[in-house]
Amino acid sequence: MRPIRLDCIVGARPNLIKVAPLLAELSREEIACRLIHTGQHYDHQMSGGFFTDLGIPAPDVELGVGSGTHGQQTGKALIALEECFQASRSDLVVVVGDVNSTLAGALAAVKLKIPVAHIEAGYRSFDRRMPEEVNRVLVDHMADVHFAPTADAMSNLIAEGIPPQKTHFVGNLMAETLLRHEKKIRVKAAYGRFELKEKGYALATVHRPENVDDPERLQEIVEGFSRLTIPVLFPVHPRTNAALDRWGFTRDLGANVIRTGPLSYFDMLSLVAGARLTLTDSGGLQEEACLLGSPCLTLRDNTERTVTILAGANRLVPCERGAIIEAAARAIDYFPPHHDWAAPDKWDCQVSQRIVGHLRDWWTRSDSGNSDVSASNKKVYKQPTIEEEVVVS
Numbered sequence: 001m002r003p004i005r006l007d008c009i010v011g012a013r014p015n016l017i018k019v020a021p022l023l024a025e026l027s028r029e030e031i032a033c034r035l036i037h038t039g040q041h042y043d044h045q046m047s048g049g050f051f052t053d054l055g056i057p058a059p060d061v062e063l064g065v066g067s068g069t070h071g072q073q074t075g076k077a078l079i080a081l082e083e084c085f086q087a088s089r090s091d092l093v094v095v096v097g098d099v100n101s102t103l104a105g106a107l108a109a110v111k112l113k114i115p116v117a118h119i120e121a122g123y124r125s126f127d128r129r130m131p132e133e134v135n136r137v138l139v140d141h142m143a144d145v146h147f148a149p150t151a152d153a154m155s156n157l158i159a160e161g162i163p164p165q166k167t168h169f170v171g172n173l174m175a176e177t178l179l180r181h182e183k184k185i186r187v188k189a190a191y192g193r194f195e196l197k198e199k200g201y202a203l204a205t206v207h208r209p210e211n212v213d214d215p216e217r218l219q220e221i222v223e224g225f226s227r228l229t230i231p232v233l234f235p236v237h238p239r240t241n242a243a244l245d246r247w248g249f250t251r252d253l254g255a256n257v258i259r260t261g262p263l264s265y266f267d268m269l270s271l272v273a274g275a276r277l278t279l280t281d282s283g284g285l286q287e288e289a290c291l292l293g294s295p296c297l298t299l300r301d302n303t304e305r306t307v308t309i310l311a312g313a314n315r316l317v318p319c320e321r322g323a324i325i326e327a328a329a330r331a332i333d334y335f336p337p338h339h340d341w342a343a344p345d346k347w348d349c350q351v352s353q354r355i356v357g358h359l360r361d362w363w364t365r366s367d368s369g370n371s372d373v374s375a376s377n378k379k380v381y382k383q384p385t386i387e388e389e390v391v392v393s
């Protein structure tokens with residue numbers, strides 16, 4: 001049996017955090033994997049720095065699709081990925097998370113009849129207004145192998161009719177990355193750089209279109225942050241930065257809010273670990289705050305990370321200034337400064353190992369795993385010639 005060959009697609013910041021331990025495990029196991037970066041995120045702060053910090057090898061292919069509307073971005077990535085898969089065909093395309101590059105990767109692959117594995121399968125917010133929810137549902141219904149981060153994500157997949165034999169509860173790669181670097185994160189004390197004290201400030205981020213593209217909602221959030229009883233450190237995503245400037249909300253942030261640009265992986269997580277409170281609309285930060293013991297207030301109407309709510313580490317808060325101020329005050333009163341929750345099941349350092357084990361099993365069981373590449377391609381693609389059709393009939 002010849003060894004499996006994988007393509008792994010990344011595009012945005014959270015994808016990079018998740019693939020780091022997976023790529024390391026694949027390389028340890030000597031499994032060939034081509035890393036393809038769509039270029040959805042392209043700035044050093046949003047992409048490049050993560051490669052250096054997390055020891056991710058340079059991408060084998062960079063597609064440079066950049067920003068645009070959802071259609072433009074997904075469409076450009078789809079076209080470029082299709083060309084890439086046609087030029088060199090792998091046995092399985094691995095996509096992670098729920099960003100536009102995840103959707104483009106899965107769609108380009110299934111159209112070429114290349115099987116797809118989805119990491120972080122089964123998360124559901126049940127809110128189809130979220131672009132990520134649409135991406136998640138579509139990708140899960142295209143994928144052949146599903147790696148679920150939580151038990152409830154597994155149940156969601158089964159409830160949607162995904163065959164159980166295609167699903168595997170492996171845990172959360174984001175957690176593995178964090179736990180592998182936890183010592184470094186905890187000693188870094190990045191809050192010192194902002195003249196803040198450990199457990200004496202709140203860390204806040206918002207970037208979701210529903211929060212930052214709506215001026216009324218963004219103003220409520222900004223006013224909420226500006227009136228918290230502790231200082232608020234606010235690393236601002238490029239989309240949010242543009243919105244704050246567009247609507248002239250910068251001055252409303254007031255002296256209580258320290259605004260800074262997007263941060264490196266280690267700075268950000270060190271700041272979460274040191275924060276008395278985390279306020280966010282990010283998916284990944286809900287998980288990271290849960291693991292680092294910072295109570296999280298999620299500024300959304302729903303979350304796909306229900307496991308963090310069940311752990312007692314997270315709470316949904318409406319995007320209204322009064323609600324934000326009240327929820328923050330309550331959390332500060334309720335939680336002692338240093339607090340820990342039990343980590344959700346399988347959020348540990350063996351996630352990548354489990355995934356690679358299942359990938360090996362899948363390859364052993366698959367037809368192509370037992371034939372050479374040309375034979376497997378023939379099987380999928382070759383149309384019968386007229387002579388063959390005559391013989392068959």
Ligand code: UD1
Pocket residue numbers: 012013014040041042043044046047067068073098099100101131132207238239282283
């Ligand atoms: C994307 C993901 C979101 C994820 C987030 C993490 C989708 C639908 N959304 O949202 O799920 O939580 O990444 O950050 O895929 N920009 C830059 N530099 C960059 C990248 C983007 O300045 O390197 C700016 C551009 O003006 C761009 C905007 O940020 O238009 C938004 O970027 P985009 O990739 O479209 O979506 P995100 O909001 O980052």
